[in-house]
Amino acid sequence: MRRRLAAALAWLWRYAVAALVLRASRRRTGYRERELPASPRAETLTAALLFAACLAGLAFVAIYAFDDANTQLLGLSIAVALGLIAAALILAAAAVVPQETLEEERPRFADPEQEEAPVEDSAFALREGIDGVTRRRLLGAAGAAAGVGLGAAALVPLASLGPAVGNRLAASPWKDGVRLVEENGMPVKADDLAVGSFLTAFAEGADKEGLATSLAVVRVRPEELELPEERADWAPEGILAFSKICTHAQCAVSLFRYPLFAERSPGPALVCPCHYSTFNVLDGGERIFGPAVRPLPQLPLRIEDGALVAAGPLSGAVGASWGRVREEG
Ligand code: FES
CATH class of the missing domain: 2.102.10.10 (Rieske [2Fe-2S] iron-sulphur domain)
Known part of the structure; x- marks a missing residue:
């Protein structure tokens, strides 16, 4: 009976020490848990922002082609396109990019018995990192569309150097x-x-x-x-x-x-x-x-x-x- 009591006390002691060490290490490293996996809603929103950026870029092209004297609208459309892409990148970085599980180097415990394998099925069980992106094709298509819209907006003004636009100016x-x-x-x-x-x-x-x-x-x-x-x-x-x-x-x-x-x-x-x-x-x-x-x-x-x-x-x-x-x- 006494032995069982001593074993239980020893287990409780190790549990308490492990909890204190883990808590102290989190404070020291500034570690914060993040929700995994990445939110599908964030992925959808990121894709929507990228598609909207594509539309804004194409709007720049349309304004350039039909009303290039309206420099305010030209500036507004390109600013909106860049702003939407920036918002999409921020959102992707914060909530879409796959999470990584890294092992941090730690000093060894003085007592080897405290270096047992991580406790499974407990409050300290490690959650596994997983692939956080579930809509790769959608995000890829949205990114490509945003690239096309912004690229077109960047290249179309070069037409001002060519004869086609010159002819229009000559009207x-x-x-x-x-x-x-x-x-x-x-x-x-x-x-x-x-x-x-x-x-x-x-x-x-x-x-x-x-x-x-x-x-x-x-x-x-x-x-x-x-x-x-x-x-x-x-x-x-x-x-x-x-x-x-x-x-x-x-x-x-x-x-x-x-x-x-x-x-x-x-x-x-x-x-x-x-x-x-x-x-x-x-x-x-x-x-x-x-x-x-x-x-x-x-x-x-x-x-x-x-x-x-x-x-x-x-x-x-x-x-x-x-x-x-x-x-x-
Ligand atoms: S626009 Fe420069 S002198 Fe007329």
Whole structure:
């Protein structure tokens, strides 16, 4: 009886010591138990986030193709795609990635009897690590879709360097017979333009947001003109029209400098307020200052019933040099 009691006390003692050692070691190493296996719900949510990222990437492509002037939407779509991928990665790292069971090096017990095999079927029984991912194919497909969406969003802007987009940028409403109208749709009358004045005009019936639609119309004295021979009849009564889009970075050319005292001042010029590219209107829009490298495209004009009408297309590609630079040289 005494022996049994002593054995029971010894077992209780070992149990208590083992419990204390285990608890102390957990505190020291900061070990925390994690739920295994990974939650199938987390896997589904991760896949959903990745598919949503794919859609956001494809939305970027669609916006680029059909409304590339909307930079806010472009930025928003790519930000959403990256945010969703980040959320998916965080969730996967926290709840989906397979758990590992590692053995940690420990000092040996002084008493060899305390190094018995782990106690099975007790509060300290080790739980086995298992493969935590149960929907590999779904997650793989979602990851591939997110990669395709994001990759497409990254590659599609390269099309801006090619001729296909250049052609789209080159789309212009200007051709022989198109009337110039003001913002309210009223025809631009030649008599309404005084020497030294500046007016923004649009192609009648065209989308005012179109890159090539808007014009800067100015008037100088006819005797001041120094137009090339082939443009001699492009400026009736000294009225000239140029694309309003700066050839540097596509800001609106919105300033017209017209000297009141010609002997002491530089000549008439259109000026872009963004980086001060300056274009000489007298010789057909050649750049005379600033970072732009191409002249402003000029529109040939004629006057019909007192109103300004295009006498042909613009003289060159509208917009910055990255648009059709490969075609125009
Ligand atoms: S955009 Fe006109 S000077 Fe830069």
